[in-house]
Amino acid sequence: MSDTAVEEMSFEAAMRELEQVVGQLERGDVELEKSIALYERGAALKARCEAKLKEAEEKVAAITLDGRGAPTGLTPVEGM
Template sequence: MSETSVDEMNFETAMAELEKVLGQLERGDVALDESIALYERGAALKARCEAKLKEAEEKVAAITLDGEGNPVGAKPVEGL
């Protein structure tokens, strides 16, 4: 398990660590206390990945293109 704060991770780093955590939990070869810590870390990593994906979706949704396909600015994202 990484010592890096989940809040400081980019999407790719958080996803890679989440995959490692899931692998350890699926193998079932860790003690109960460590399993609980892994589960908590996994939940935080999952939330981080979801937040980063939402940020990216909002940025993409805010881009508008002109008739030639060039970005012309951002429009507000509904629901925010």
């Protein structure tokens, strides 16, 4: 597990660590207390990935196109 705070992680870093956490849990060779900590970290990483994906989707949806299909600017997205 990384020492980096989940809320500071990029999507890619959170996804990589989430894959590691899932792998460790699937192997089943982790002690119970560590499994609980891994599960909690995994849940936080999953939430971070979902939040970053939603943020990206909102940014893409906010792009407006002109008649020729070229971006004309960004429409502000609430909270960004």
